[in-house]
Amino acid sequence: MIARALLIATLQAVATVAAAARPPLAVAEIGHFYVGGRTVTIAGVPPRARFRSAGLPPAQIDPNGTFTTGATYVGFVRLAHPRHRYPIVLLPGGGFSGAVYETTPDGRPGWLRDFLDAGHSTYVVDLDRTGRSARARYPEVDPDEPAFRSNAFLWEVLRIGAPGSYAADGGPRAYPGTRFPVASFTAFANGAQPRYPITAEAEAPVYDAVVRAACPCILLAHSASGGGALAAALRWPDQVKAVIAVEPASVPAAPPQPGGPPHLFVWGDYLTPDVTSKDWSEELAAAEAYRAALDRAGTRADLLALPQVGIRGNSHMLMADDNSRAIAALIERWLSRRGL
Amino acid sequence: MIARALLIATLQAVATVAAAARPPLAVAEIGHFYVGGRTVTIAGVPPRARFRSAGLPPAQIDPNGTFTTGATYVGFVRLAHPRHRYPIVLLPGGGFSGAVYETTPDGRPGWLRDFLDAGHSTYVVDLDRTGRSARARYPEVDPDEPAFRSNAFLWEVLRIGAPGSYAADGGPRAYPGTRFPVASFTAFANGAQPRYPITAEAEAPVYDAVVRAACPCILLAHSASGGGALAAALRWPDQVKAVIAVEPASVPAAPPQPGGPPHLFVWGDYLTPDVTSKDWSEELAAAEAYRAALDRAGTRADLLALPQVGIRGNSHMLMADDNSRAIAALIERWLSRRGL
Numbered sequence: 001m002i003a004r005a006l007l008i009a010t011l012q013a014v015a016t017v018a019a020a021a022r023p024p025l026a027v028a029e030i031g032h033f034y035v036g037g038r039t040v041t042i043a044g045v046p047p048r049a050r051f052r053s054a055g056l057p058p059a060q061i062d063p064n065g066t067f068t069t070g071a072t073y074v075g076f077v078r079l080a081h082p083r084h085r086y087p088i089v090l091l092p093g094g095g096f097s098g099a100v101y102e103t104t105p106d107g108r109p110g111w112l113r114d115f116l117d118a119g120h121s122t123y124v125v126d127l128d129r130t131g132r133s134a135r136a137r138y139p140e141v142d143p144d145e146p147a148f149r150s151n152a153f154l155w156e157v158l159r160i161g162a163p164g165s166y167a168a169d170g171g172p173r174a175y176p177g178t179r180f181p182v183a184s185f186t187a188f189a190n191g192a193q194p195r196y197p198i199t200a201e202a203e204a205p206v207y208d209a210v211v212r213a214a215c216p217c218i219l220l221a222h223s224a225s226g227g228g229a230l231a232a233a234l235r236w237p238d239q240v241k242a243v244i245a246v247e248p249a250s251v252p253a254a255p256p257q258p259g260g261p262p263h264l265f266v267w268g269d270y271l272t273p274d275v276t277s278k279d280w281s282e283e284l285a286a287a288e289a290y291r292a293a294l295d296r297a298g299t300r301a302d303l304l305a306l307p308q309v310g311i312r313g314n315s316h317m318l319m320a321d322d323n324s325r326a327i328a329a330l331i332e333r334w335l336s337r338r339g340l
Numbered sequence: 341m342i343a344r345a346l347l348i349a350t351l352q353a354v355a356t357v358a359a360a361a362r363p364p365l366a367v368a369e370i371g372h373f374y375v376g377g378r379t380v381t382i383a384g385v386p387p388r389a390r391f392r393s394a395g396l397p398p399a400q401i402d403p404n405g406t407f408t409t410g411a412t413y414v415g416f417v418r419l420a421h422p423r424h425r426y427p428i429v430l431l432p433g434g435g436f437s438g439a440v441y442e443t444t445p446d447g448r449p450g451w452l453r454d455f456l457d458a459g460h461s462t463y464v465v466d467l468d469r470t471g472r473s474a475r476a477r478y479p480e481v482d483p484d485e486p487a488f489r490s491n492a493f494l495w496e497v498l499r500i501g502a503p504g505s506y507a508a509d510g511g512p513r514a515y516p517g518t519r520f521p522v523a524s525f526t527a528f529a530n531g532a533q534p535r536y537p538i539t540a541e542a543e544a545p546v547y548d549a550v551v552r553a554a555c556p557c558i559l560l561a562h563s564a565s566g567g568g569a570l571a572a573a574l575r576w577p578d579q580v581k582a583v584i585a586v587e588p589a590s591v592p593a594a595p596p597q598p599g600g601p602p603h604l605f606v607w608g609d610y611l612t613p614d615v616t617s618k619d620w621s622e623e624l625a626a627a628e629a630y631r632a633a634l635d636r637a638g639t640r641a642d643l644l645a646l647p648q649v650g651i652r653g654n655s656h657m658l659m660a661d662d663n664s665r666a667i668a669a670l671i672e673r674w675l676s677r678r679g680l
Contacts, residue, residue: 024420026364030453031443034530039491065490071530073439080364097472099413103371113370131472132437135534137488148477150405151379190374190411194475 022109025116026080032132035209037071042140069141072206073098073132074213075124077112083119086241086340089214090115090124093223093316094249095149095195097131098124100222104320105188106181111220111319114328123214127206127225130193146194154192155185158316159270159280175270179313179321188320207232215239218340220331222246223316230290233261242340244331247316249283251290260299262338264331265291267305268314268321280316300338304330362449365456366420372472375549377411382480409481412546413438413472414553415464417452423459426581426680429554430455430464433563433656434589435489435535437471438464440562444660445528446521451560451659454668463554467546467565470533486534494532495525498656499610499620515610519653519661528660547572555579558680560671562586563656570630573601582680584671587656589623591630600639602678604671605631607645608654608661620656640678644670 045063075098078087090101090111101112101124115122126133129146136142149157152166160180165173174182181188207228211217216239221229226248233240234252237260246266265288271281294301306314306327314321321327385403415438418427430441430451441452441464455462466473469486476482489497492506500520505513514522521528547568551557556579561569566588573580574592577600586606605628611621634641646654646667654661661667 024366024368025370027367027370028364029449030365030367030370030417030456031449032439033443033447034527037526037530039526061487062490063488065492067488067490068526068529068532073531075442077370099372099472102415103373107373109369109371116370126472132439132466132470132531132533134530134532135486135488146475147401148403148407148475150402150407152405186377186379186408187374189408190377190474191413191472192408192474193472 022113022117025077025113027077028080029076029078032073032075033213034071034073034134035213036206037068037134039066040069040136040141041066042137045140063137063140067137067141069134069136070202071134072209073126074210075126075132076122076214077116078121079116079119082121084335084340086217087121087123087214088115088218088220089210090122091210091219091221091225091229092125092127092130093225093247094128095130095147095193095224096191097126097193099131099191100317101319104181104322104324105184105191106322107184107187108324111324111328114325115332118328118332120218123210123217125210127228128198129196135196142197144197146196148194149192151185151189154189159268160185160315160317162270175313175315177269177313178315179269179323180315180317181320181322188317203228204231204235208235211236211239216241218242218244218335220244220246221248222319223249226287227251230263233263237261242335242338244334245287246318247280247283248287251286256290256294256297256299258297258299260294260297262300262302263291263294264302264304264334266318266327266331267303268316268318269307269312270315302334304334362453362457365417365453367417368420369416369418372413372415373553374411374413374474375553376546377408377474379406380409380476380481381406382477385480403477403480407477407481409474409476411474412549413466414550415466415472416462416554417456418461419456419459422461424675424680426557427461427463427554428455428558428560429550430462431550431559431561431565431569432465432467432470433565433587434468435470435487435533435564436531437466437533439471439531440657441659444521444662444664445524445531446662447524447527448664451664451668454665455560455672458668458672460558463550463557465550467568468538469536475536482537484537486536488534489532491525491529494529499608500525500655500657502610515653515655517609517653518655519609519663520655520657521660521662528657543568544571544575548575551576551579556581558582558584558675560584560586561588562659564589566627567591570603573603577601582675582678584674585627586658587620587623588627591626596630596634596637596639598637598639600634600637602640602642603631603634604642604644604674606658606667606671607643608656608658609647609652610655642674644674 155166161174219229226245227250231252243263291301495506501514559569566585567590571592583603631641
């Protein structure tokens with residue numbers, strides 16, 4: 001638990017900083033690389049007509065051949081003068097690209113900028129065929145088609161409003177006191193990406209490849225990437241220097257071993273049991289059980305449950321909420337106290 | 341035509357700069373926004389089982405509902421002290437996200453960095469459902485499934501090697517003297533994106549939205565985005581201050597009107613008529629005819645045909661080739677001479 005006095009001091013510092021313009025960043029390198037990727041061969045599929053681009057006639061395409069697929073895009077912004085030893089790797093939740101960390105739906109600088117301002121070089125990953133990562137044909141490569149999520153599904157599963165509230169009379173009805181920038185929900189939904197099937201067997205090598213390329217580092221994971229990041233910390237205890245698990249959707253099945261890096265679990269609001277069908281309380285309970293297991297193993301594992309420190313109204317998308325910068329500052333303060 | 345003496349001076353300057361490390365960039369803002377986007381409603385599709393994420397049981401998903409689709413991702417890097425009045429908007433070719441401009445396949449800084457170093461703020465666009473832009477269900481929203489392009493298709497259509505050369509005995513055989521970083525072809529193919537059907541009617545509003553959000557500006561378009569950028573310059577002669585059309589795949593059907601901004605057309609090598617099935621000479625001829633029409637309309641329209649100034653070996657992916665920085669410097673020099 002982060003102490004209330006520390007919280008108040010941090011929020012006061014954030015308010016002071018927020019009043020001033022952000023000074024320019026001295027950026028040494030900006031770019032990307034891909035990790036993973038494999039070659040697949042497709043054979044025996046009939047040729048078909050293929051659209052080319054506007055103004056050009058259709059062409060015949062042969063869907064067969066050798067394809068490169070499965071690679072994961074890792075963007076980076078390396079500071080000329082980082083003030084901390086380890087970069088932060090920002091891992092999005094399911095169905096969102098790394099763009100969720102760049103800019104909030106209402107156009108404020110996102111956690112990417114907050115952690116750059118704090119002096120960390122950063123990596124932002126497009127996981128699970130989102131964003132600039134590779135996609136794959138189905139059924140030849142993937143067993144299932146991607147799942148598109150409706151506005152109502154997003155609204156409710158991300159705890160912007162209660163189940164049924166998207167289709168409320170008079171338009172979507174958010175939770176009272178929500179910190180999500182509701183007026184920018186459409187801008188937010190512009191960035192929603194379809195979800196592709198991924199198995200646990202396929203997931204671990206992606207995290208391994210990211211760790212090999214970007215670490216030693218701090219992993220900051222959200223929702224569906226939480227389980228992968230927590231598991232990566234078990235496999236790479238010397239390379240992963242801390243894990244920030246923001247509302248993790250799952251936790252590793254394997255029990256933690258002694259000697260792991262420090263962990264911080266961050267949770268928002270509206271996790272009460274009366275929110276039933278799209279509740280996250282099962283995920284919270286699983287994460288708390290895992291946190292207790294880390295503690296028993298002698299690994300530091302702190303809880304930042306925002307309502308418990310007086311911060312109410314946060315949705316599942318804490319990096320999009322209107323107090324995103326204050327939450328980043330709390331995370332950064334926790335890292336500083338860990339010497340990171 | 342860029343004079344040979346100018347070319348040599350520019351290449352010498354580039355060689356001098358390349359020997360030194362790039363100084364840090366002073367970045368004021370880094371982030372993105374989405375333009376366009378619309379709401380679609382899907383009804384009457386049966387529910388189906390949906391994969392969630394590794395470690396979680398499948399869920400039932402209702403594919404029906406209201407979805408936000410069609411938005412285009414526009415990334416930006418705004419310099420604290422730009423040395424030029426207008427930013428450059430980098431528009432990728434078909435089946436590539438904006439990542440092609442960030443970093444070359446062999447890990448060198450891309451045109452994004454080259455133009456930032458030259459003092460332009462930049463925008464990079466993920467066109468046509470690539471990258472972080474929205475995708476769409478088919479057949480409910482899009483009429484056709486996306487087209488995945490094989491390694492052999494990419495190799496040959498991008499003029500890395502001659503038709504049939506990907507499947508050559510002993511492995512893919514590049515054109516003699518190619519400037520494409522052939523050893524990094526797999527890394528390059530990691531970034532290939534499927535192509536989605538797009539009509540001319542759907543294309544123009546995307547360019548209009550980009551112009552409204554990012555201009556006044558310079559448009560730099562490659563291949564499939566060439567036609568859209570050239571047409572946008574006709575519709576927005578006051579907002580588009582210059583067009584750099586790098587191997588445009590199409591040109592506007594409408595004849596240019598007087599008073600347009602200056603244009604530069606850039607072409608690589610291997611455009612000889614003996615390269616037949618994946619030739620680009622038809623596109624080159626169409627672009628040259630359009631350039632002549634611009635000239636007749638009194639609009640400056642220059643040709644930079646690299647082999648004509650002694651630079652041989654460039655593929656269709658000039659921003660990926662090993663002399664990408666020298667080509668950016670030639671473009672930047674042309675802009676400087678236009679007062680841009």
